[in-house]
Amino acid sequence: xxxxxxxxxxxxxxxxxxxxxxxxxxxxxxxxxxxxxxxxxxxxxxxxxxxxxxxxxxxxxxxxxxxxxxxxxxxxxxxxxxxxxxxxxxxxxxxxxxxxxxxxxxxxxxxxxxxxxxxxxxxxxxxxxxxxxxxxxxxxxxxxxxxxxxxxxxxxxxxxxxxxxxxxxxxxxxxxxxxxxxxxxxxxxxxxxxxxxxxxxxxxxxxxxxxxxxxxxxxxxxxxxxxxxxxxxxxxxxxxxxxxxxxxxxxxxxxxxxxxxxx
Amino acid sequence: xxxxxxxxxxxxxxxxxxxxxxxxxxxxxxxxxxxxxxxxxxxxxxxxxxxxxxxxxxxxxxxxxxxxxxxxxxxxxxxxxxxxxxxxxxxxxxxxxxxxxxxxxxxxxxxxxxxxxxxxxxxxxxxxxxxxxxxxxxxxxxxxxxxxxxxxxxxxxxxxxxxxxxxxxxxxxxxxxxxxxxxxxxxxxxxxxxxxxxxxxxxxxxxxxxxxxxxxxxxxxxxxxxxxxxxxxxxxxxxxxxxxxxxxxxxxxxxxxxxxx
Numbered sequence: 001x002x003x004x005x006x007x008x009x010x011x012x013x014x015x016x017x018x019x020x021x022x023x024x025x026x027x028x029x030x031x032x033x034x035x036x037x038x039x040x041x042x043x044x045x046x047x048x049x050x051x052x053x054x055x056x057x058x059x060x061x062x063x064x065x066x067x068x069x070x071x072x073x074x075x076x077x078x079x080x081x082x083x084x085x086x087x088x089x090x091x092x093x094x095x096x097x098x099x100x101x102x103x104x105x106x107x108x109x110x111x112x113x114x115x116x117x118x119x120x121x122x123x124x125x126x127x128x129x130x131x132x133x134x135x136x137x138x139x140x141x142x143x144x145x146x147x148x149x150x151x152x153x154x155x156x157x158x159x160x161x162x163x164x165x166x167x168x169x170x171x172x173x174x175x176x177x178x179x180x181x182x183x184x185x186x187x188x189x190x191x192x193x194x195x196x197x198x199x200x201x202x203x204x205x206x207x208x209x210x211x212x213x214x215x216x217x218x219x220x221x222x223x224x225x226x227x228x229x230x231x232x233x234x235x236x237x238x239x240x241x242x243x244x245x246x247x248x249x250x251x252x253x254x255x256x257x258x259x260x261x262x263x
Numbered sequence: 264x265x266x267x268x269x270x271x272x273x274x275x276x277x278x279x280x281x282x283x284x285x286x287x288x289x290x291x292x293x294x295x296x297x298x299x300x301x302x303x304x305x306x307x308x309x310x311x312x313x314x315x316x317x318x319x320x321x322x323x324x325x326x327x328x329x330x331x332x333x334x335x336x337x338x339x340x341x342x343x344x345x346x347x348x349x350x351x352x353x354x355x356x357x358x359x360x361x362x363x364x365x366x367x368x369x370x371x372x373x374x375x376x377x378x379x380x381x382x383x384x385x386x387x388x389x390x391x392x393x394x395x396x397x398x399x400x401x402x403x404x405x406x407x408x409x410x411x412x413x414x415x416x417x418x419x420x421x422x423x424x425x426x427x428x429x430x431x432x433x434x435x436x437x438x439x440x441x442x443x444x445x446x447x448x449x450x451x452x453x454x455x456x457x458x459x460x461x462x463x464x465x466x467x468x469x470x471x472x473x474x475x476x477x478x479x480x481x482x483x484x485x486x487x488x489x490x491x492x493x494x495x496x497x498x499x500x501x502x503x504x505x506x507x508x509x510x511x512x513x514x515x516x517x518x519x520x521x522x523x524x
Contacts, residue, residue, distance in 0.1 A: 002321075040391065041346060042394075043346055043347055043348050044345035062345045085387065087297060087388075088297065090318050094339055142299050142300075
């Protein structure tokens, strides 16, 4: 295990947070600047690079044909994977995705899946036999914290822009030919906070995550629903804190949705 | 192949994508794109898009991998799941492992590894979109990332694909050409100043005469790639107008001081 973060830096972040200050000068509830690029991978059905401050992730979608789950014979599915590439940070290791990456992927997946933004029934090709499975994988290209939100934004945009592959008469994919788009009925987004020195910080950087006693992510939709929640790391939150974070999350994600709508 | 007509480059004098036989696809390189890395590069080569990042020299981990006489150059070549027409399963496959190995060996030759005993130099390359020739794109990008990281090197490594398709010798085969019935694919990487070969693989059937001819085309193309690499590095490290002025001012001061003395 590599660790390039110094204990003294962590202590500095905690001391600053106690005075309601952050190491990069942001307000406690201030998000870093978001930049969005789309369509870089021609082989993907959709692809997006999201830059959140210095954090950079690339997401890509491949639509594939699979068999339905035994209990949902008329429904397709999605599968989200996350990988922290060793090229993205000195502390990232190569190899199979670890626990952190599995949690990250599952929380991003849940926010979208549970919002019912994607109608899985529309992903059915032949009931009981053939369905669409949307494999979305996102990779960290430069890791500077809050991969939950960066991954969530990149995933949502990738699904929004996804082209559906064309099928031939035997329901096999015709490569590089498309018919229509995957339509989403909602725009779910994750918003993530950490607790450092007893204070709540929106959109944590890498060092802030390392300094955190607890983490909280909430998936929200534009029509007022919560679609996912995840409390992480050892510490705890009060109900008051949770409710406050949910309130900020609804407001903050609305700003991001406006930016996404401009693409 | 969608093309029903028989393609014959000897007769057509032109390739399926309109290129000349010895013409490379457009190449674009940006140096220093990954802030966390000690050195990095992003490279577009036709449809191929790759990122390369270098970390090190740093402590070799696991500890038993360290070599007391030189740095260990660790290369990891990977492809994102969506970089190919048919989704690739996450995790390295045998192809990724082989490519990582040959790329590492190609770079080890040019790095002054003996200057950094007991350390590792991690070189990570990730393909995010592909269309034949991703390994030479990665080797070219990795070499730029190493230079960006300030790792002492004997020379750059410049690479390209060469080979044969549709009855003619060509450079930089694309996917349609790699799928030709008579396709020969030869990834080649050289040290452009000494013309030493550090990467060489071949898939297909070729006569000695054809090899002699096509290898010459390869050296020429690698040198073209080298020029693009140099330009990309200069773009990052060359001083802007403001920087040039500062240097001029500093030089002036030293001149004045000397005069005073």
